[in-house]
Amino acid sequence: MTETTDRPDNERIDWEPRIAAFLCNWCSYAGADLAGVSRIQYPPNVRVIRVPCSGRINPLFIVKALQSGMDGVLVSGCHPGDCHYISGNLYARRKFALMKSLLEYVGIEPDRVHFSWVSAAEGIRFAELLHAVVEAVRAIGPATKMVKRIEAVP
Amino acid sequence: MSEVQDRLRQRVAELLDGGTIDLFIGYASADAPLKTAVHVVRSSADAEALVWDARCTSNLAALLPDLFKRPQDQRDEWAAPRVGILAKGCVSRSIVGLIKAHQVPREALHIVGVGCSGVVDRHRAARLVAPAQLSKVEFLGDGRVRLHATDGSEQDVDLAELLLEGCLECRHPNAVLSDESIGEPTTAADGSRFANVKSFASRTIDERWEAFRQEISRCIRCYACREACPNCYCTECFAEETSPRWIGVTTEPSDLMLFHLGRAFHQAGRCVDCGACVSACPQGIDLRLLTQKVNEDVESLFGGEVGVSVDRLEPLLQFEMADDEGFMTEP
Numbered sequence: 001m002t003e004t005t006d007r008p009d010n011e012r013i014d015w016e017p018r019i020a021a022f023l024c025n026w027c028s029y030a031g032a033d034l035a036g037v038s039r040i041q042y043p044p045n046v047r048v049i050r051v052p053c054s055g056r057i058n059p060l061f062i063v064k065a066l067q068s069g070m071d072g073v074l075v076s077g078c079h080p081g082d083c084h085y086i087s088g089n090l091y092a093r094r095k096f097a098l099m100k101s102l103l104e105y106v107g108i109e110p111d112r113v114h115f116s117w118v119s120a121a122e123g124i125r126f127a128e129l130l131h132a133v134v135e136a137v138r139a140i141g142p143a144t145k146m147v148k149r150i151e152a153v154p
Numbered sequence: 155m156s157e158v159q160d161r162l163r164q165r166v167a168e169l170l171d172g173g174t175i176d177l178f179i180g181y182a183s184a185d186a187p188l189k190t191a192v193h194v195v196r197s198s199a200d201a202e203a204l205v206w207d208a209r210c211t212s213n214l215a216a217l218l219p220d221l222f223k224r225p226q227d228q229r230d231e232w233a234a235p236r237v238g239i240l241a242k243g244c245v246s247r248s249i250v251g252l253i254k255a256h257q258v259p260r261e262a263l264h265i266v267g268v269g270c271s272g273v274v275d276r277h278r279a280a281r282l283v284a285p286a287q288l289s290k291v292e293f294l295g296d297g298r299v300r301l302h303a304t305d306g307s308e309q310d311v312d313l314a315e316l317l318l319e320g321c322l323e324c325r326h327p328n329a330v331l332s333d334e335s336i337g338e339p340t341t342a343a344d345g346s347r348f349a350n351v352k353s354f355a356s357r358t359i360d361e362r363w364e365a366f367r368q369e370i371s372r373c374i375r376c377y378a379c380r381e382a383c384p385n386c387y388c389t390e391c392f393a394e395e396t397s398p399r400w401i402g403v404t405t406e407p408s409d410l411m412l413f414h415l416g417r418a419f420h421q422a423g424r425c426v427d428c429g430a431c432v433s434a435c436p437q438g439i440d441l442r443l444l445t446q447k448v449n450e451d452v453e454s455l456f457g458g459e460v461g462v463s464v465d466r467l468e469p470l471l472q473f474e475m476a477d478d479e480g481f482m483t484e485p
Contacts, residue, residue, distance in 0.1 A: 060400060060416050069409045074483075080475060090473035098422050098451050098470075100481045103413065105355060105447050107363025107464065114483040128485035134482075145363055148408040 017071040017137040021046045022061060024054045024089070027078035029120045034123030038044075042127035043134040046074070053077065055088025059099035062113055064144040072112050074138035076129070079117040089117070108145055111136040158268065158337035159206045162240065165266065165336060167198035169238055175264050178238035179217055181210040187288040187302075188276040192217060202410040205242070206246035207293065208313060211273045213430035214239055215248035215384035219257040234262045244428035246329035248384040251424050254464060257387050267329025269340030272321030273429070274299075279316050282309065318429040319442060323347045330462050353354035354443060355359030365421045366411070372409045372437045379441055380417065385424045390417055418444035420462075423452045423469035426461045 023029040029050045033043055045068075051057055054077025064072045064074045075096060077089040096115050114133050118126045166178045177455040182193030182203040190209045194217075195201050218239070224232050241249060246267060252258040279301055280288055287302035294300055297313045322345035329335065354362060377393060380386040392400045393413055400416065402409045418441075427449060431441045449460070455478055 021247050039476065057418060060412070061255060063412055063415055064398075064400065067412060072315055087473060090475070090477070091470070093458065093477055093479070094470055094473055095422075097455055097478060098448060099419060101451050102444070102447060104359075105351075105362065106411075106415070106444070107359050107361075109359065115481065116483045116485070132483065132485045142344040146408050146411065148402070148406055150404070150406065 004132050005038075010071040013083040015142060017045050017134055017142075018069070019130075019133060020044045020065040020070045020136060021048045021074040021076065022051050022054075023118075024046055024053050024056075024077040024084075025050055026084040027082060027117075028054075028076035028126070029121035031076075031122045034120065035126045036123075038123045040123055040127045042130040045134050046130055051086050051115045053083065053088035054092040055083075055085065056094060059095050062099060063103070063146065066108065066143060067110060069143065069146045069147050071143045072114065072133060074116070074129075074133050076116050076118045076126075079119055082119060092108055101150050109140045111127040112143060158259060159204065161336050162206055162266070162268070163201045163204050165334075166195055166201040166238065167202060168196065169264065170198045170201065174236065175238035176206075176235040178240075178266075179214045179239040180204045181206065181212070181214075187275075187291040188274050188279055188351050204240075206268060207271065208274050208317075210242070211276075211318070211430065211433035212382060213245055213248055213384050213428045214241070215252060216382060216386075216430065217243050218249070218263075218384070219387040222258055222262065226378065234243075234259060236262055236264065238264040238266060241265045241267050241329045241330050243324065243326035243330065243334060244270075244426045245384075246331050247326060248428065249333055250461040250464055251389070251426070251468075252384060255387075260464070263333075265329060265332040267332030267335040269335075269337055270324075270327045271340050272305075272317040272324065272343070273433075274313070274316040274325075274367055275318040275429070275432065277432070277435075279311075280416070280438070282311065282315075291447040310352040318432060319350060320429040320432070323349065324427075325459075326462070332465070348446055350440075350442060351446045351450050355447075366443075367407055369439055369443065370410045370414050371407050372439055373414065373436060375405070375410065375413065376436060378434040379431035382430040383421075384428075384430075385421060392420075414441075414444060418448050422448045423456070423460060425449055 001098055023032055031044050057075055062073045077092060083089040103113055116129050178195040180193050181190040183205050185418050193203055221237055222234055234371040235278055251260055253260050283301055283303040286305035288301060289304045290302040292300040299313050300308055300310050302308045322343055322437055324343045327340040327342055401412050425445045435441060452469050
């Protein structure tokens with residue numbers, strides 16, 4: 001059995017959280033784009049993954065991201081009622097409510113996983129959201145719990 | 155109980171001889187203590203091997219989807235078999251789920267309902283005689299059971315002490331959907347629901363993580379829990395998918411956790427807490443710890459009970475505009 005050890009990242013004083021952001025193509029990705037073209041500053045800790053719809057996001061993506069060493073995960077889609085596919089975000093909302101609760105239940109810090117709605121017009125909100133998410137993840141430190149470690153072959 | 159068993163054997167023989175059904179799915183005795191085998195009866199003579207008692211842990215509904223898969227080489231001439239099945243409460247609720255998921259045609263089923271007073275958890279019995287192993291178990295009647303261990307010792311216990319945790323809080327001991335019933339209906343258990351989830355959730359986050367990690371680390375990835383489950387009828391399971399490869403082929407705890415989190419999540423709104431996975435697990439992992447958490451959330455967030463109505467959509471296949479957003483992050 002592999003022993004749980006802190007990642008090398010943990011020893012570095014200049015540790016910065018890495019956050020996987022799953023953004024829907026029609027609202028949140030466009031919101032991020034708007035933040036960019038409007039020259040609104042937001043933390044560079046985020047790695048954006050564009051998906052067609054928040055309903056496309058398999059909740060296992062979140063667990064997989066944590067296993068792959070991401071310190072936090074952000075999932076964002078259109079506000080309820082604004083979904084390009086009418087209701088993808090509303091199905092997604094039910095799935096994420098369950099997955100977030102399940103992860104917290106097994107002992108993953110609740111602040112690792114975030115969900116929010118960001119519309120294409122909300123560049124400022126996107127930047128504020130990212131500040132909030134990065135600060136929340138920074139406060140709990142590097143992810144160690146779910147992270148996959150493979151022992152080096154001696 | 156044996157009266158019900160006799161009646162069952164007789165009735166199954168009648169159904170087969172009368173041509174109502176082509177085959178009947180029930181339980182038969184197995185060699186190992188506290189275990190029964192799934193028994194598929196195709197002729198009335200075979201019906202004599204059927205049993206019905208507290209050892210009948212497996213969920214027979216798990217056999218159904220495969221029976222109704224049309225063989226590739228017999229497209230036209232193939233006719234669905236008419237299947238009789240013995241259904242205690244949880245099995246009947248699984249059947250409801252399978253009908254809703256279009257895995258099983260209702261008209262091809264002849265459901266024989268039976269009242270259930272709970273089934274045994276062989277892991278509990280094994281813990282009572284540990285470190286020795288169970289060699290034989292006798293049902294003494296009046297709710298008493300005698301456990302014989304490999305070290306020669308024996309002890310008498312109440313059957314109630316051996317029941318699956320889920321049976322202690324079972325609200326539907328009788329079939330919710332059936333074509334006929336055998337024996338008297340059983341009264342529902344009065345145990346408080348989700349007791350294990352509440353006690354686990356009351357621990358601190360790090361204690362929960364440690365307990366979860368230790369429990370799941372015992373998994374040997376035999377996938378017996380999946381094979382025993384009537385909800386796991388997918389042609390290709392995420393556990394074996396290679397593109398994307400969800401779960402690495404390792405015994406690294408995070409891979410085991412990913413499987414168990416995924417499995418529990420896929421049960422959302424579909425698990426009837428029959429305990430078949432718990433009984434099937436060779437490692438005695440407390441699988442209800444996860445599935446019941448999902449069950450509790452589904453009930454508290456979206457309402458309704460699983461598997462009691464063929465007309466109600468599964469909770470993850472529907473939504474309300476006013477669904478809870480308490481979990482969301484606001485900037």
